[in-house]
Amino acid sequence: xxxxxxxxxxxxxxxxxxxxxxxxxxxxxxxxxxxxxxxxxxxxxxxxxxxxxxxxxxxxxxxxxxxxxxxxxxxxxxxxxxxxxxxxxxxxxxxxxxxxxxxxxxxxxxxxxxxxxxxxxxxxxxxxxxxxxxxxxxxxxxxxxxxxxxxxxxxxxxxxxxxxxxxxxxxxxxxxxxxxxxxxxxxxxxxxxxxxxxxxxxxxxxxxxxxxxxxxxxxxxxxxxxxxxxxxxxxxxxxxxxxxxxxxxxxxxxxxxxxxxxxxxxxxxxxxxxxxxxxxxxxxxxx
Amino acid sequence: xxxxxxxxxxxxxxxxxxxxxxxxxxxxxxxxxxxxxxxxxxxxxxxxxxxxxxxxxxxxxxxxxxxxxxxxxxxxxxxxxxxxxxxxxxxxxxxxxxxxxxxxxxxxxxxxxxxxxxxxxxxxxxxxxxxxxxxxxxxxxxxxxxxxxxxxxxxxxxxxxxxxxxxxxxxxxxxxxxxxxxxxxxxxxxxxxxxxxxxxxxxxxxxxxxxxxxxxxxxxxxxxxxxxxxxxxxxxxxxxxxxxxxxxxxxxxxxxxxxxxxx
Numbered sequence: 001x002x003x004x005x006x007x008x009x010x011x012x013x014x015x016x017x018x019x020x021x022x023x024x025x026x027x028x029x030x031x032x033x034x035x036x037x038x039x040x041x042x043x044x045x046x047x048x049x050x051x052x053x054x055x056x057x058x059x060x061x062x063x064x065x066x067x068x069x070x071x072x073x074x075x076x077x078x079x080x081x082x083x084x085x086x087x088x089x090x091x092x093x094x095x096x097x098x099x100x101x102x103x104x105x106x107x108x109x110x111x112x113x114x115x116x117x118x119x120x121x122x123x124x125x126x127x128x129x130x131x132x133x134x135x136x137x138x139x140x141x142x143x144x145x146x147x148x149x150x151x152x153x154x155x156x157x158x159x160x161x162x163x164x165x166x167x168x169x170x171x172x173x174x175x176x177x178x179x180x181x182x183x184x185x186x187x188x189x190x191x192x193x194x195x196x197x198x199x200x201x202x203x204x205x206x207x208x209x210x211x212x213x214x215x216x217x218x219x220x221x222x223x224x225x226x227x228x229x230x231x232x233x234x235x236x237x238x239x240x241x242x243x244x245x246x247x248x249x250x251x252x253x254x255x256x257x258x259x260x261x262x263x264x265x266x267x268x269x270x271x272x273x274x275x276x277x278x279x280x281x282x283x284x285x286x287x
Numbered sequence: 288x289x290x291x292x293x294x295x296x297x298x299x300x301x302x303x304x305x306x307x308x309x310x311x312x313x314x315x316x317x318x319x320x321x322x323x324x325x326x327x328x329x330x331x332x333x334x335x336x337x338x339x340x341x342x343x344x345x346x347x348x349x350x351x352x353x354x355x356x357x358x359x360x361x362x363x364x365x366x367x368x369x370x371x372x373x374x375x376x377x378x379x380x381x382x383x384x385x386x387x388x389x390x391x392x393x394x395x396x397x398x399x400x401x402x403x404x405x406x407x408x409x410x411x412x413x414x415x416x417x418x419x420x421x422x423x424x425x426x427x428x429x430x431x432x433x434x435x436x437x438x439x440x441x442x443x444x445x446x447x448x449x450x451x452x453x454x455x456x457x458x459x460x461x462x463x464x465x466x467x468x469x470x471x472x473x474x475x476x477x478x479x480x481x482x483x484x485x486x487x488x489x490x491x492x493x494x495x496x497x498x499x500x501x502x503x504x505x506x507x508x509x510x511x512x513x514x515x516x517x518x519x520x521x522x523x524x525x526x527x528x529x530x531x532x533x534x535x536x537x538x539x540x541x542x543x544x545x546x547x548x549x550x
Contacts, residue, residue, distance in 0.1 A: 016364035030397030094299040103481025216390035255393035
Protein backbone atom coordinates (compact mmCIF):
# COMPACT_ATOMS: atom_id res chain seq x y z
CA UNK A 1 0.00 0.00 0.00
CA UNK A 2 2.75 2.40 0.99
CA UNK A 3 4.61 1.58 -2.19
CA UNK A 4 1.55 2.27 -4.31
CA UNK A 5 0.97 5.58 -2.54
CA UNK A 6 4.51 6.74 -3.20
CA UNK A 7 4.27 5.66 -6.79
CA UNK A 8 1.04 7.56 -7.29
CA UNK A 9 2.72 10.63 -5.92
CA UNK A 10 5.65 10.22 -8.31
CA UNK A 11 3.18 9.93 -11.16
CA UNK A 12 1.61 13.23 -10.13
CA UNK A 13 5.01 14.90 -9.92
CA UNK A 14 6.39 13.49 -13.16
CA UNK A 15 5.07 16.05 -15.71
CA UNK A 16 6.18 18.93 -13.50
CA UNK A 17 9.63 17.39 -13.20
CA UNK A 18 9.84 17.18 -16.98
CA UNK A 19 9.05 20.88 -17.04
CA UNK A 20 11.76 21.60 -14.48
CA UNK A 21 14.19 19.72 -16.68
CA UNK A 22 13.21 21.95 -19.60
CA UNK A 23 13.47 25.22 -17.66
CA UNK A 24 16.55 24.26 -15.66
CA UNK A 25 18.20 22.65 -18.65
CA UNK A 26 17.74 25.69 -20.84
CA UNK A 27 19.22 27.94 -18.18
CA UNK A 28 22.21 25.63 -17.67
CA UNK A 29 22.77 25.59 -21.41
CA UNK A 30 22.71 29.38 -21.42
CA UNK A 31 25.17 29.39 -18.54
CA UNK A 32 27.53 27.04 -20.43
CA UNK A 33 27.46 29.41 -23.37
CA UNK A 34 28.35 32.32 -21.09
CA UNK A 35 31.53 30.69 -19.78
CA UNK A 36 32.75 29.27 -23.09
CA UNK A 37 35.89 31.02 -24.24
CA UNK A 38 38.19 30.14 -27.12
CA UNK A 39 40.43 28.04 -24.92
CA UNK A 40 37.66 26.42 -22.89
CA UNK A 41 36.12 27.57 -19.61
CA UNK A 42 36.46 31.24 -18.74
CA UNK A 43 34.92 33.87 -16.47
CA UNK A 44 36.41 36.56 -18.70
CA UNK A 45 33.09 37.67 -20.16
CA UNK A 46 31.67 38.30 -16.71
CA UNK A 47 34.60 40.48 -15.72
CA UNK A 48 34.51 42.42 -18.97
CA UNK A 49 30.74 42.95 -18.73
CA UNK A 50 31.05 46.17 -16.77
CA UNK A 51 33.85 47.53 -18.91
CA UNK A 52 31.32 48.58 -21.50
CA UNK A 53 29.75 52.00 -21.14
CA UNK A 54 26.69 51.05 -23.22
CA UNK A 55 25.90 48.29 -20.72
CA UNK A 56 26.26 50.56 -17.69
CA UNK A 57 23.96 53.13 -19.29
CA UNK A 58 21.57 50.38 -20.28
CA UNK A 59 21.47 48.90 -16.77
CA UNK A 60 20.82 52.27 -15.13
CA UNK A 61 18.11 53.05 -17.67
CA UNK A 62 16.49 49.64 -17.18
CA UNK A 63 16.66 49.85 -13.39
CA UNK A 64 15.03 53.28 -13.46
CA UNK A 65 12.18 52.15 -15.71
CA UNK A 66 11.73 48.86 -13.84
CA UNK A 67 11.62 50.39 -10.36
CA UNK A 68 9.34 53.26 -11.33
CA UNK A 69 6.85 51.20 -13.32
CA UNK A 70 6.77 48.36 -10.78
CA UNK A 71 6.26 50.75 -7.90
CA UNK A 72 3.52 52.77 -9.59
CA UNK A 73 1.59 49.76 -10.89
CA UNK A 74 1.77 48.01 -7.52
CA UNK A 75 0.69 51.06 -5.59
CA UNK A 76 -2.13 51.86 -8.00
CA UNK A 77 -3.28 48.26 -8.32
CA UNK A 78 -3.31 47.80 -4.55
CA UNK A 79 -5.24 51.02 -4.01
CA UNK A 80 -7.81 49.98 -6.61
CA UNK A 81 -8.29 46.52 -5.10
CA UNK A 82 -8.53 47.92 -1.56
CA UNK A 83 -11.18 50.42 -2.50
CA UNK A 84 -13.17 48.52 -5.09
CA UNK A 85 -12.79 44.79 -4.57
CA UNK A 86 -16.53 44.20 -4.13
CA UNK A 87 -17.25 45.70 -7.54
CA UNK A 88 -14.33 44.03 -9.31
CA UNK A 89 -15.57 40.66 -8.18
CA UNK A 90 -18.96 41.35 -9.73
CA UNK A 91 -19.41 42.92 -13.13
CA UNK A 92 -16.09 44.70 -13.04
CA UNK A 93 -14.01 41.63 -13.66
CA UNK A 94 -14.36 41.51 -17.42
CA UNK A 95 -13.42 45.19 -17.70
CA UNK A 96 -10.21 44.60 -15.78
CA UNK A 97 -9.51 41.62 -18.03
CA UNK A 98 -9.59 43.74 -21.21
CA UNK A 99 -5.92 44.79 -21.24
CA UNK A 100 -4.98 41.16 -20.52
CA UNK A 101 -6.41 40.20 -23.92
CA UNK A 102 -3.77 42.16 -25.78
CA UNK A 103 -0.07 41.34 -25.88
CA UNK A 104 2.28 43.90 -24.37
CA UNK A 105 3.52 45.18 -27.70
CA UNK A 106 -0.03 45.76 -28.96
CA UNK A 107 -0.75 47.81 -25.85
CA UNK A 108 2.52 49.63 -26.55
CA UNK A 109 1.18 50.44 -29.99
CA UNK A 110 -2.05 51.76 -28.41
CA UNK A 111 0.09 54.08 -26.29
CA UNK A 112 1.96 55.20 -29.39
CA UNK A 113 -1.28 55.90 -31.26
CA UNK A 114 -2.81 57.75 -28.32
CA UNK A 115 0.12 59.69 -26.91
CA UNK A 116 2.54 60.01 -29.83
CA UNK A 117 3.23 63.44 -31.30
CA UNK A 118 0.96 62.62 -34.22
CA UNK A 119 -1.33 60.57 -31.99
CA UNK A 120 -5.02 60.94 -31.24
CA UNK A 121 -4.62 63.19 -28.20
CA UNK A 122 -2.28 65.67 -29.87
CA UNK A 123 -4.50 65.73 -32.98
CA UNK A 124 -7.50 66.37 -30.75
CA UNK A 125 -5.72 69.23 -28.95
CA UNK A 126 -4.68 70.82 -32.22
CA UNK A 127 -8.19 70.53 -33.64
CA UNK A 128 -9.81 72.12 -30.62
CA UNK A 129 -7.26 74.91 -30.76
CA UNK A 130 -5.73 74.15 -27.38
CA UNK A 131 -2.41 73.47 -29.05
CA UNK A 132 -1.00 75.46 -31.96
CA UNK A 133 1.04 72.74 -33.55
CA UNK A 134 1.47 69.05 -32.90
CA UNK A 135 5.25 69.45 -32.61
CA UNK A 136 4.55 71.38 -29.39
CA UNK A 137 3.08 68.21 -27.87
CA UNK A 138 5.64 66.67 -25.51
CA UNK A 139 7.56 63.66 -26.83
CA UNK A 140 6.08 60.94 -24.62
CA UNK A 141 6.62 57.88 -26.79
CA UNK A 142 9.84 56.70 -28.41
CA UNK A 143 11.56 59.22 -26.18
CA UNK A 144 14.98 59.42 -24.57
CA UNK A 145 13.77 58.98 -21.00
CA UNK A 146 11.52 55.98 -21.60
CA UNK A 147 8.23 57.60 -20.57
CA UNK A 148 6.36 55.64 -23.27
CA UNK A 149 7.76 52.35 -21.98
CA UNK A 150 6.87 53.36 -18.42
CA UNK A 151 3.28 54.27 -19.37
CA UNK A 152 2.78 51.04 -21.31
CA UNK A 153 4.02 48.89 -18.45
CA UNK A 154 2.03 50.69 -15.76
CA UNK A 155 -1.13 50.52 -17.85
CA UNK A 156 -0.66 46.86 -18.67
CA UNK A 157 0.52 45.70 -15.21
CA UNK A 158 -2.16 47.39 -13.08
CA UNK A 159 -4.78 44.82 -14.18
CA UNK A 160 -2.28 42.06 -13.43
CA UNK A 161 -1.67 43.43 -9.92
CA UNK A 162 -5.44 43.67 -9.41
CA UNK A 163 -5.94 40.05 -10.45
CA UNK A 164 -3.15 38.88 -8.14
CA UNK A 165 -4.45 40.80 -5.11
CA UNK A 166 -8.16 40.30 -5.67
CA UNK A 167 -8.34 36.76 -4.20
CA UNK A 168 -6.53 37.98 -1.08
CA UNK A 169 -9.14 40.63 -0.40
CA UNK A 170 -12.01 38.31 -1.21
CA UNK A 171 -10.66 35.76 1.27
CA UNK A 172 -9.93 38.21 4.09
CA UNK A 173 -11.88 36.67 6.95
CA UNK A 174 -14.76 38.95 7.84
CA UNK A 175 -14.80 37.64 11.42
CA UNK A 176 -11.42 39.21 12.08
CA UNK A 177 -12.94 42.61 11.44
CA UNK A 178 -15.51 41.94 14.14
CA UNK A 179 -12.86 40.64 16.52
CA UNK A 180 -10.83 43.76 15.88
CA UNK A 181 -13.85 45.96 16.57
CA UNK A 182 -14.86 44.06 19.71
CA UNK A 183 -11.35 44.32 21.11
CA UNK A 184 -11.43 48.05 20.45
CA UNK A 185 -8.90 48.03 17.64
CA UNK A 186 -8.60 50.95 15.26
CA UNK A 187 -8.30 50.93 11.47
CA UNK A 188 -4.55 50.99 11.85
CA UNK A 189 -4.68 47.92 14.12
CA UNK A 190 -6.78 46.09 11.57
CA UNK A 191 -4.25 46.94 8.85
CA UNK A 192 -1.26 45.96 10.96
CA UNK A 193 -2.55 42.69 12.38
CA UNK A 194 -4.81 41.33 9.64
CA UNK A 195 -4.65 43.06 6.28
CA UNK A 196 -0.92 43.55 5.80
CA UNK A 197 0.15 40.04 6.90
CA UNK A 198 -2.29 38.60 4.34
CA UNK A 199 -1.29 40.98 1.59
CA UNK A 200 2.47 40.96 2.13
CA UNK A 201 3.38 37.60 0.57
CA UNK A 202 1.30 38.28 -2.53
CA UNK A 203 2.69 41.81 -2.82
CA UNK A 204 6.19 40.44 -2.64
CA UNK A 205 5.52 37.82 -5.28
CA UNK A 206 3.72 40.25 -7.58
CA UNK A 207 6.45 42.88 -7.31
CA UNK A 208 9.06 40.27 -8.19
CA UNK A 209 7.09 38.98 -11.17
CA UNK A 210 6.41 42.47 -12.49
CA UNK A 211 9.93 43.79 -11.98
CA UNK A 212 11.56 40.69 -13.47
CA UNK A 213 9.23 40.90 -16.44
CA UNK A 214 9.82 44.62 -17.07
CA UNK A 215 13.56 44.20 -16.65
CA UNK A 216 13.85 41.27 -19.05
CA UNK A 217 11.16 41.61 -21.73
CA UNK A 218 12.18 42.68 -25.20
CA UNK A 219 8.83 43.45 -26.82
CA UNK A 220 7.89 46.87 -25.41
CA UNK A 221 11.31 48.57 -25.36
CA UNK A 222 11.99 47.04 -28.78
CA UNK A 223 8.94 48.88 -30.05
CA UNK A 224 8.93 52.10 -28.03
CA UNK A 225 12.59 52.58 -27.16
CA UNK A 226 15.23 54.79 -28.74
CA UNK A 227 18.61 53.70 -30.10
CA UNK A 228 20.51 55.01 -27.05
CA UNK A 229 20.22 54.18 -24.20
CA UNK A 230 18.57 50.79 -24.74
CA UNK A 231 17.01 48.58 -22.11
CA UNK A 232 19.15 45.52 -21.38
CA UNK A 233 16.89 42.96 -23.13
CA UNK A 234 17.16 44.94 -26.36
CA UNK A 235 20.91 45.06 -25.94
CA UNK A 236 21.07 41.31 -25.23
CA UNK A 237 18.92 40.57 -28.29
CA UNK A 238 21.18 42.65 -30.52
CA UNK A 239 24.29 41.04 -29.10
CA UNK A 240 22.80 37.58 -29.62
CA UNK A 241 22.27 38.24 -33.33
CA UNK A 242 25.54 40.08 -33.80
CA UNK A 243 28.07 38.60 -36.18
CA UNK A 244 30.89 38.69 -33.62
CA UNK A 245 31.20 35.57 -31.45
CA UNK A 246 32.30 37.72 -28.50
CA UNK A 247 29.12 39.75 -28.55
CA UNK A 248 27.02 36.59 -28.75
CA UNK A 249 28.67 35.24 -25.63
CA UNK A 250 28.19 38.61 -23.94
CA UNK A 251 24.45 38.27 -24.55
CA UNK A 252 24.44 35.04 -22.53
CA UNK A 253 26.65 36.58 -19.83
CA UNK A 254 24.35 39.56 -19.45
CA UNK A 255 21.22 37.41 -19.19
CA UNK A 256 22.84 35.01 -16.71
CA UNK A 257 23.92 37.96 -14.60
CA UNK A 258 20.33 39.24 -14.54
CA UNK A 259 19.01 35.73 -13.82
CA UNK A 260 21.39 35.40 -10.90
CA UNK A 261 20.22 38.65 -9.32
CA UNK A 262 16.49 38.00 -9.70
CA UNK A 263 16.86 34.32 -8.80
CA UNK A 264 18.67 35.17 -5.58
CA UNK A 265 16.10 37.81 -4.68
CA UNK A 266 13.24 35.38 -5.29
CA UNK A 267 14.78 32.51 -3.34
CA UNK A 268 15.81 34.70 -0.41
CA UNK A 269 12.41 36.32 -0.27
CA UNK A 270 10.51 33.05 -0.38
CA UNK A 271 12.79 31.52 2.24
CA UNK A 272 11.97 34.40 4.56
CA UNK A 273 8.29 34.27 3.78
CA UNK A 274 7.72 30.57 3.46
CA UNK A 275 6.58 29.88 6.98
CA UNK A 276 3.99 32.61 6.93
CA UNK A 277 2.84 31.63 3.44
CA UNK A 278 2.34 28.10 4.59
CA UNK A 279 0.28 29.14 7.57
CA UNK A 280 -1.86 31.36 5.38
CA UNK A 281 -2.42 28.79 2.69
CA UNK A 282 -3.32 26.19 5.32
CA UNK A 283 -5.91 28.45 6.85
CA UNK A 284 -7.27 30.00 3.69
CA UNK A 285 -9.85 27.42 2.72
CA UNK A 286 -11.20 26.92 6.19
CA UNK A 287 -13.19 30.15 6.08
CA UNK B 288 -20.42 57.09 -5.73
CA UNK B 289 -17.50 54.75 -5.16
CA UNK B 290 -19.02 52.31 -7.58
CA UNK B 291 -19.36 54.96 -10.29
CA UNK B 292 -15.78 56.08 -9.77
CA UNK B 293 -14.63 52.51 -10.42
CA UNK B 294 -16.74 52.05 -13.53
CA UNK B 295 -15.76 55.43 -14.95
CA UNK B 296 -12.04 54.73 -14.45
CA UNK B 297 -12.43 51.35 -16.13
CA UNK B 298 -14.22 53.07 -18.99
CA UNK B 299 -11.51 55.70 -19.43
CA UNK B 300 -8.49 53.48 -19.03
CA UNK B 301 -9.57 50.12 -20.41
CA UNK B 302 -12.63 50.43 -22.63
CA UNK B 303 -12.20 53.77 -24.41
CA UNK B 304 -8.65 53.02 -25.67
CA UNK B 305 -9.89 49.79 -27.22
CA UNK B 306 -12.95 51.53 -28.69
CA UNK B 307 -10.73 54.26 -30.14
CA UNK B 308 -8.63 51.57 -31.74
CA UNK B 309 -11.72 49.91 -33.21
CA UNK B 310 -12.83 53.27 -34.64
CA UNK B 311 -9.33 53.90 -35.92
CA UNK B 312 -9.37 50.56 -37.73
CA UNK B 313 -12.44 51.52 -39.79
CA UNK B 314 -11.61 55.16 -40.55
CA UNK B 315 -8.98 56.91 -42.64
CA UNK B 316 -6.35 58.92 -40.73
CA UNK B 317 -7.94 61.88 -39.02
CA UNK B 318 -7.08 65.19 -40.71
CA UNK B 319 -7.90 68.54 -39.19
CA UNK B 320 -11.46 69.69 -39.44
CA UNK B 321 -12.81 66.94 -41.65
CA UNK B 322 -15.37 64.49 -40.34
CA UNK B 323 -14.42 60.83 -40.04
CA UNK B 324 -14.18 58.85 -43.28
CA UNK B 325 -15.32 55.28 -42.83
CA UNK B 326 -13.42 52.55 -44.64
CA UNK B 327 -12.94 48.80 -44.42
CA UNK B 328 -9.54 49.05 -46.06
CA UNK B 329 -7.61 48.30 -42.84
CA UNK B 330 -9.44 45.03 -42.27
CA UNK B 331 -9.23 44.13 -45.96
CA UNK B 332 -5.47 44.58 -46.00
CA UNK B 333 -5.12 42.41 -42.89
CA UNK B 334 -7.38 39.61 -44.06
CA UNK B 335 -6.33 39.61 -47.69
CA UNK B 336 -2.72 39.13 -46.73
CA UNK B 337 -2.43 35.35 -46.86
CA UNK B 338 0.52 35.47 -44.47
CA UNK B 339 -1.60 37.17 -41.83
CA UNK B 340 -4.39 34.63 -42.11
CA UNK B 341 -1.90 31.77 -42.01
CA UNK B 342 -0.19 33.32 -38.99
CA UNK B 343 -3.52 33.45 -37.17
CA UNK B 344 -3.97 29.72 -37.60
CA UNK B 345 -0.38 29.03 -36.52
CA UNK B 346 -0.77 31.27 -33.47
CA UNK B 347 -4.05 29.62 -32.52
CA UNK B 348 -2.76 26.06 -32.93
CA UNK B 349 0.43 26.72 -30.98
CA UNK B 350 -1.55 28.49 -28.23
CA UNK B 351 -3.99 25.57 -27.96
CA UNK B 352 -1.17 23.03 -27.84
CA UNK B 353 0.54 25.11 -25.14
CA UNK B 354 -2.69 25.34 -23.13
CA UNK B 355 -3.32 21.60 -23.41
CA UNK B 356 0.20 20.65 -22.29
CA UNK B 357 -0.14 23.19 -19.50
CA UNK B 358 -3.25 21.46 -18.18
CA UNK B 359 -1.77 17.99 -18.52
CA UNK B 360 1.33 19.02 -16.59
CA UNK B 361 -0.38 21.42 -14.22
CA UNK B 362 -3.34 19.41 -12.91
CA UNK B 363 -1.33 16.52 -11.38
CA UNK B 364 1.27 18.74 -9.73
CA UNK B 365 -1.40 21.14 -8.47
CA UNK B 366 -3.18 18.22 -6.84
CA UNK B 367 0.03 16.96 -5.28
CA UNK B 368 0.98 20.42 -3.98
CA UNK B 369 -2.45 21.04 -2.56
CA UNK B 370 -3.60 17.70 -1.16
CA UNK B 371 -0.49 15.63 -0.51
CA UNK B 372 2.35 16.17 1.86
CA UNK B 373 5.84 15.06 0.97
CA UNK B 374 9.35 16.21 1.80
CA UNK B 375 10.54 19.43 0.14
CA UNK B 376 7.01 20.28 -0.99
CA UNK B 377 7.37 24.01 -0.38
CA UNK B 378 10.78 24.05 -2.00
CA UNK B 379 9.37 22.33 -5.08
CA UNK B 380 6.58 24.87 -5.28
CA UNK B 381 9.04 27.77 -5.17
CA UNK B 382 11.30 26.15 -7.77
CA UNK B 383 8.35 25.62 -10.10
CA UNK B 384 7.50 29.32 -9.81
CA UNK B 385 11.08 30.39 -10.35
CA UNK B 386 10.91 30.67 -14.19
CA UNK B 387 8.59 33.65 -13.69
CA UNK B 388 11.40 35.58 -12.05
CA UNK B 389 14.12 34.76 -14.58
CA UNK B 390 14.75 36.17 -18.06
CA UNK B 391 12.89 33.85 -20.45
CA UNK B 392 15.11 35.15 -23.23
CA UNK B 393 17.97 33.26 -21.57
CA UNK B 394 15.93 30.06 -21.73
CA UNK B 395 15.22 30.55 -25.43
CA UNK B 396 18.81 31.44 -26.29
CA UNK B 397 20.09 28.52 -24.22
CA UNK B 398 17.75 26.09 -25.96
CA UNK B 399 18.49 27.45 -29.41
CA UNK B 400 21.50 25.26 -30.25
CA UNK B 401 19.96 22.14 -28.70
CA UNK B 402 16.79 22.77 -30.70
CA UNK B 403 18.85 23.02 -33.88
CA UNK B 404 20.60 19.73 -33.08
CA UNK B 405 17.30 17.99 -32.36
CA UNK B 406 15.74 19.40 -35.51
CA UNK B 407 13.16 21.35 -33.47
CA UNK B 408 14.40 24.82 -34.37
CA UNK B 409 12.22 26.54 -36.98
CA UNK B 410 9.33 24.16 -36.24
CA UNK B 411 6.03 24.85 -34.51
CA UNK B 412 6.79 22.05 -32.04
CA UNK B 413 9.99 23.77 -30.91
CA UNK B 414 8.09 27.03 -30.48
CA UNK B 415 5.37 25.24 -28.50
CA UNK B 416 7.97 23.73 -26.17
CA UNK B 417 9.67 27.04 -25.50
CA UNK B 418 6.31 28.72 -24.84
CA UNK B 419 5.84 26.30 -21.94
CA UNK B 420 8.56 28.05 -19.95
CA UNK B 421 6.64 31.28 -19.24
CA UNK B 422 3.19 29.65 -19.06
CA UNK B 423 3.41 26.52 -16.87
CA UNK B 424 4.31 28.37 -13.65
CA UNK B 425 1.13 30.46 -13.94
CA UNK B 426 -0.97 27.38 -14.66
CA UNK B 427 0.42 25.62 -11.59
CA UNK B 428 -0.33 28.68 -9.45
CA UNK B 429 -3.88 29.03 -10.72
CA UNK B 430 -4.70 25.32 -10.52
CA UNK B 431 -3.18 24.95 -7.08
CA UNK B 432 -5.42 27.73 -5.86
CA UNK B 433 -8.29 25.84 -7.48
CA UNK B 434 -7.40 22.60 -5.69
CA UNK B 435 -7.02 24.52 -2.41
CA UNK B 436 -10.70 25.33 -2.66
CA UNK B 437 -11.67 21.64 -2.87
CA UNK B 438 -12.05 20.30 0.69
CA UNK B 439 -10.13 17.11 1.40
CA UNK B 440 -13.32 15.63 2.89
CA UNK B 441 -14.96 15.70 -0.49
CA UNK B 442 -12.15 13.70 -2.05
CA UNK B 443 -12.26 11.26 0.87
CA UNK B 444 -15.97 10.81 0.35
CA UNK B 445 -15.37 9.90 -3.27
CA UNK B 446 -12.82 7.35 -2.19
CA UNK B 447 -15.20 5.94 0.42
CA UNK B 448 -17.80 5.42 -2.27
CA UNK B 449 -15.15 3.50 -4.21
CA UNK B 450 -14.73 5.93 -7.07
CA UNK B 451 -11.68 5.21 -9.22
CA UNK B 452 -9.10 7.92 -9.84
CA UNK B 453 -10.59 8.92 -13.19
CA UNK B 454 -14.18 8.73 -12.00
CA UNK B 455 -13.39 10.84 -8.96
CA UNK B 456 -11.52 13.32 -11.09
CA UNK B 457 -14.32 13.66 -13.61
CA UNK B 458 -17.16 13.94 -11.12
CA UNK B 459 -15.58 15.76 -8.16
CA UNK B 460 -12.40 17.57 -9.09
CA UNK B 461 -13.11 18.66 -12.64
CA UNK B 462 -16.44 20.40 -11.99
CA UNK B 463 -14.95 22.27 -9.04
CA UNK B 464 -11.79 23.16 -10.95
CA UNK B 465 -13.58 24.59 -13.96
CA UNK B 466 -13.13 28.29 -13.10
CA UNK B 467 -9.41 27.68 -12.52
CA UNK B 468 -9.08 25.65 -15.70
CA UNK B 469 -10.78 28.42 -17.63
CA UNK B 470 -8.39 31.06 -16.31
CA UNK B 471 -5.32 28.94 -16.88
CA UNK B 472 -6.32 28.30 -20.50
CA UNK B 473 -6.92 32.02 -20.94
CA UNK B 474 -3.53 32.88 -19.43
CA UNK B 475 -1.61 30.25 -21.40
CA UNK B 476 -3.24 31.31 -24.67
CA UNK B 477 -2.74 35.05 -24.21
CA UNK B 478 0.87 34.61 -23.07
CA UNK B 479 1.68 32.25 -25.94
CA UNK B 480 -0.01 34.47 -28.54
CA UNK B 481 1.90 37.50 -27.27
CA UNK B 482 5.42 36.07 -27.47
CA UNK B 483 7.65 37.82 -29.95
CA UNK B 484 11.18 37.10 -28.76
CA UNK B 485 10.79 33.40 -27.88
CA UNK B 486 9.07 32.70 -31.20
CA UNK B 487 11.61 34.73 -33.15
CA UNK B 488 14.60 32.96 -31.60
CA UNK B 489 13.34 29.37 -31.77
CA UNK B 490 11.08 29.77 -34.81
CA UNK B 491 13.88 31.51 -36.68
CA UNK B 492 11.43 33.44 -38.83
CA UNK B 493 9.94 30.32 -40.42
CA UNK B 494 7.27 29.79 -37.79
CA UNK B 495 5.01 32.72 -38.61
CA UNK B 496 2.90 33.69 -35.63
CA UNK B 497 1.01 36.98 -35.43
CA UNK B 498 3.67 38.83 -33.39
CA UNK B 499 6.35 37.85 -35.93
CA UNK B 500 4.31 39.52 -38.69
CA UNK B 501 3.17 42.41 -36.50
CA UNK B 502 6.63 43.90 -36.03
CA UNK B 503 7.46 44.27 -39.76
CA UNK B 504 3.89 45.57 -40.33
CA UNK B 505 4.73 48.43 -37.98
CA UNK B 506 7.19 49.77 -40.53
CA UNK B 507 4.33 50.33 -42.95
CA UNK B 508 3.17 53.05 -40.55
CA UNK B 509 -0.39 52.81 -41.84
CA UNK B 510 -2.43 53.49 -38.71
CA UNK B 511 -5.67 52.13 -40.11
CA UNK B 512 -4.13 48.78 -40.98
CA UNK B 513 -2.17 48.60 -37.74
CA UNK B 514 -5.27 49.31 -35.67
CA UNK B 515 -7.17 46.53 -37.45
CA UNK B 516 -4.27 44.13 -36.94
CA UNK B 517 -4.07 45.09 -33.24
CA UNK B 518 -7.75 44.40 -32.68
CA UNK B 519 -7.39 41.10 -34.54
CA UNK B 520 -5.23 39.85 -31.65
CA UNK B 521 -8.36 39.49 -29.55
CA UNK B 522 -9.62 36.83 -31.93
CA UNK B 523 -6.97 34.35 -30.80
CA UNK B 524 -7.96 34.11 -27.11
CA UNK B 525 -11.62 34.33 -28.12
CA UNK B 526 -11.33 31.43 -30.55
CA UNK B 527 -9.18 29.43 -28.15
CA UNK B 528 -11.66 29.85 -25.31
CA UNK B 529 -14.54 28.74 -27.50
CA UNK B 530 -12.66 25.65 -28.67
CA UNK B 531 -11.62 24.86 -25.08
CA UNK B 532 -15.22 25.27 -23.87
CA UNK B 533 -16.46 22.89 -26.52
CA UNK B 534 -13.77 20.34 -25.70
CA UNK B 535 -14.38 20.63 -21.97
CA UNK B 536 -18.09 20.19 -22.46
CA UNK B 537 -17.36 16.86 -24.11
CA UNK B 538 -15.24 15.76 -21.15
CA UNK B 539 -17.06 17.28 -18.21
CA UNK B 540 -20.61 17.26 -19.48
CA UNK B 541 -23.10 20.00 -18.98
CA UNK B 542 -21.78 21.13 -15.61
CA UNK B 543 -19.29 23.19 -17.61
CA UNK B 544 -22.00 25.47 -18.91
CA UNK B 545 -23.25 26.31 -15.45
CA UNK B 546 -19.97 27.76 -14.27
CA UNK B 547 -19.35 30.77 -16.43
CA UNK B 548 -17.37 32.97 -14.01
CA UNK B 549 -13.89 33.73 -15.25
CA UNK B 550 -11.66 33.42 -12.21
